[in-house]
Amino acid sequence: xxxxxxxxxxxxxxxxxxxxxxxxxxxxxxxxxxxxxxxxxxxxxxxxxxxxxxxxxxxxxxxxxxxxxxxxxxxxxxxxxxxxxxxxxxxxxxxxxxxxxxxxxxxxxxxxxxxxxxx
Amino acid sequence: xxxxxxxxxxxxxxxxxxxxxxxxxxxxxxxxxxxxxxxxxxxxxxxxxxxxxxxxxxxxxxxxxxxxxxxxxxxxxxxxxxxxxxxxxxxxxxxxxxxxxxxxxxxxxxxxxxxxxxx
Numbered sequence: 001x002x003x004x005x006x007x008x009x010x011x012x013x014x015x016x017x018x019x020x021x022x023x024x025x026x027x028x029x030x031x032x033x034x035x036x037x038x039x040x041x042x043x044x045x046x047x048x049x050x051x052x053x054x055x056x057x058x059x060x061x062x063x064x065x066x067x068x069x070x071x072x073x074x075x076x077x078x079x080x081x082x083x084x085x086x087x088x089x090x091x092x093x094x095x096x097x098x099x100x101x102x103x104x105x106x107x108x109x110x111x112x113x114x115x116x117x118x119x
Numbered sequence: 120x121x122x123x124x125x126x127x128x129x130x131x132x133x134x135x136x137x138x139x140x141x142x143x144x145x146x147x148x149x150x151x152x153x154x155x156x157x158x159x160x161x162x163x164x165x166x167x168x169x170x171x172x173x174x175x176x177x178x179x180x181x182x183x184x185x186x187x188x189x190x191x192x193x194x195x196x197x198x199x200x201x202x203x204x205x206x207x208x209x210x211x212x213x214x215x216x217x218x219x220x221x222x223x224x225x226x227x228x229x230x231x232x233x234x235x236x237x238x
Contacts, residue, residue, distance in 0.1 A: 066194035
């Protein structure tokens with residue numbers, strides 16, 4: 001399955017799913033998928049939150065809490081869940097208000113495994 | 120209910136609960152509670168992750184995703200969940216391997232409301 005297919009499956013299967021991205025840690029997207037055309041710019045989102053993920057990795061290593069696997073940020077109307085694919089790439093999904101976070105985490109984990117196989 | 124009581128209730132009611140903190144955004148703890156004496160240093164943890172929370176708030180505002188409410192980081196053996204109490208304070212809980220994240224989020228939300236009432 002191609003990268004776009006993997007992202008499409010994760011977003012379209014989750015209530016409230018808006019968009020997803022596979023991104024290198026330097027902030028350059030390998031693949032984006034945006035379901036709703038009015039969604040926010042996935043490239044900017046990936047860059048900003050990719051930086052936060054890197055900082056969380058550094059903090060976790062400094063505090064000896066183990067390797068970071070997932071990071072999620074819930075705001076008033078949106079939730080972003082990011083998951084490490086490998087040392088170079090991460091995958092992220094954006095949900096709107098009332099999005100199903102549990103299901104998103106499940107599909108994101110599957111999608112990360114799918115991407116890992118393709119890389 | 121005092122701050123220590125609020126933290127104790129959140130940690131002791133959740134499977135895998137290790138510690139919790141109420142912290143100002145400048146990284147100074149108002150109250151810590153550590154259930155397991157071998158747990159990691161809550162002050163350092165609060166400072167490091169408090170900084171990440173601040174960056175998530177900035178990113179969310181920049182990307183117009185709404186006000187950040189919760190941030191969680193899952194690593195191999197630990198999960199940290201942070202929740203904003205108000206503009207000045209946040210509350211965080213640390214779970215060990217196999218911790219019940221769903222329950223932790225529920226109790227953290229209750230605890231944040233409790234702290235808000237006391238401040």
